[in-house]
Amino acid sequence: MWGRPNLHTSYRSETSLLPTWTQRVAMGIFVAVMVLLPFNLPVINQLPFVRFLGDQDWLRIVTQAVIFGIAALGINLLTGVAGQVSLGHAFFMGVGAYSAVYLGGSPGSGTWGHELPIWIWLPGAGLCAALVGMIVAPAAVRVRGLYLGIATVGLVFIGIHLSRIFPEISGPSETGRSWPSLDLRLWKEETPLVSFSDDGHWLWFDISGAQKTYLVCLLLLALTVLVSKNIIRSRTGRALQAIRDRDIAAEVMGVPETKYKLIAFGVSSFLAGIAGALFASFIGRLPPETWDLLLSVEFIAIILIGGAGTVAGALMGTFFVVMMPRFMEELAGWMSEQSESGGPAGKFWDGVVSRG
Template identity: 55%
Template sequence: MLYSSYEADQALMNTGPKKVILTLFLLFLAFIPLQMVEGIPDLIPGFDFLGNNDWLKLLSTACIFAIGALGLNVLTGLAGQVSLGHAFFMGLGAYTAAWLGAAPGPLAGIGLPMWIWLPAAGVVAAIVGVAVGPTAVRVRGLYLAFVTLGLVFVGEYIFRNWSTLTGGSQSGRTFPDFELRLWKEETPLVDFANDGTWFGVALSGEAKTYYLLVFLLVVFVLLAKNLQRTRAGRAFQSIRDRDIAAEIMGVNEFKYKLTAFGISSFYAGVAGALLASFVGRTIPERWDLFLSVQFIAIVLIGGAGVVTGTLLGSVFVITLPRIVQDFTGWLTEYVTEGNGVFVWLADLLVVTGEGDFGLINVQQGIGSGLSVSILNQVLYGLLIIGFLIFEPLGLYGIWLRIRNYWKGWPFTY
């Protein structure tokens, strides 16, 4: 592709097809929850949208994780700093949101509206991120991973013990709903949590929440995309590629590492607030190392440093358990019906009854294979390993290959 100016080269949507496809994709996202609305599905015959089923919740969860992962992507993908502390900053965001947003009750809460608590969640996390930054800047590389690991454990300890705010270990607390109020008035301007009508279209609370989260995700994607093109974004990448070289070129390493920490923590804080409010109730143990690892997995599986990759990674990691579960369910059905070409293969995979051989146990206490949830975990671990070894660019790298293949099709180069 030839660009006639630097601006054109750096533009967010640098080609015509990209604009068209992106618009279509956003429209598609907008249609996803519309199955329940009378008449709407007929607009596109033969096309079954999600409607108000639990997949909508999974996609909403993926949106939240994508926002958090975009933050880690700035820190790890752009600035090259490994952090295992993402969960801690998410927890900070969540409890800031709870404090500011939750209605006054036995636990801390002052009932401010969402337009305050959501940005505040990000800001508080960012401030703490910048505050712990100097330690993190002083140590390098793998030592940084351990500092942030320590942060998660210390954070969990604080959350567990601050029970007037967090509800205490294994008890937890409720979080504010998604509602837009001007101030503390009775009826919210926009109520995302309950069923209602928007522009004459009846929508479920789940659908409205989904729209809110998609909207927020789009905003954060634009911010993250733009960041790559700014002075700071370029500084991050130069630090990632060779920190000393960057410093010699005049990039203030200390300042930009702190900035990267701050931005990353802001994203994490917002994502934490959204996740906690979305689930509705969370215990302090939620913000643990495994959550951090999940974000690292998203960034790596999607493709480090690439915004599109992060989005793909989120959808992939969040929906994987459900896909595995549905797939094993389908396999079992396929085997019990017993009239397909590959029944023998499927039968090797699933345990369908007492004494049957198989790798996956569908029913409890029958068979020697892996249960579905263990299988999920095992696959999850293997995928992280597999992507790092075989496709360091992640899902994004796979696309690139497919795209380049079809670009040259039918020629191989």
């Protein structure tokens, strides 16, 4: 019966991830579309944004959105759930990226690297970022609100400065250095067991490196969603929400504020480090200025647009912020072509502009 309240008869049904059948069906359809998205299926090719962006560009943009979704879930836990305003998220992504290139990169003339496999450098990137986050957290918990946001801005500029004075890790300041590729090796052997970045045969299919990279990042995003959902539903999540709503009242009720803020900073920094390592490996070369204040503001915009404190909101905000600039760029070009050719859309656009 439509419109009735969502009543629960057991604690298990109330705390389930997808309590209603409509949510289960919607999630099933969404997962199926996301998994089949990189393949050239007729039903996928008819999606509006796929036809609009073209075959060469849309998968790269969606992959970037998937990677940024991991980082967005991290800032969502810290700012949306715990209520700690942070403008230093780009700094922790940079820590993860440079930890990854130090552990998994190839040593060269003037650069450091240990050529470790992905199952070491990817978790290591997250752990290094989490360690730095928990070192910063004790100082950050002494300030609140906008003062905390202003304090974390300094981390971004510290990170850029450190990356410039340590070119052995970051590479040349203009171009950066080459990051390790997404290849699965047991150790340091030349031939990887699975190369996620090269075209070839994988899981009974012949798919491109871009498709494999997308699927790997999508799997990591799915794991991050499950972890984030369960943290929010757990005792830790309820404590973080209590601190967000009223920190003094939460402490009076026995919630250790410092402990849970440390957890929030640690988990958020871990996810940022994973996302930073994936993004750097996906792009290939990144200068130190990539991890600037604008990137941190972009993640704040993501959770504000999608809805702070919700997992679905963080994901929707990510896809909106990442894909909208490219969509508007293509839309402007298409409208210009329609206007020159005298098509109906062009006439409508000319009428809107002339009336404006």
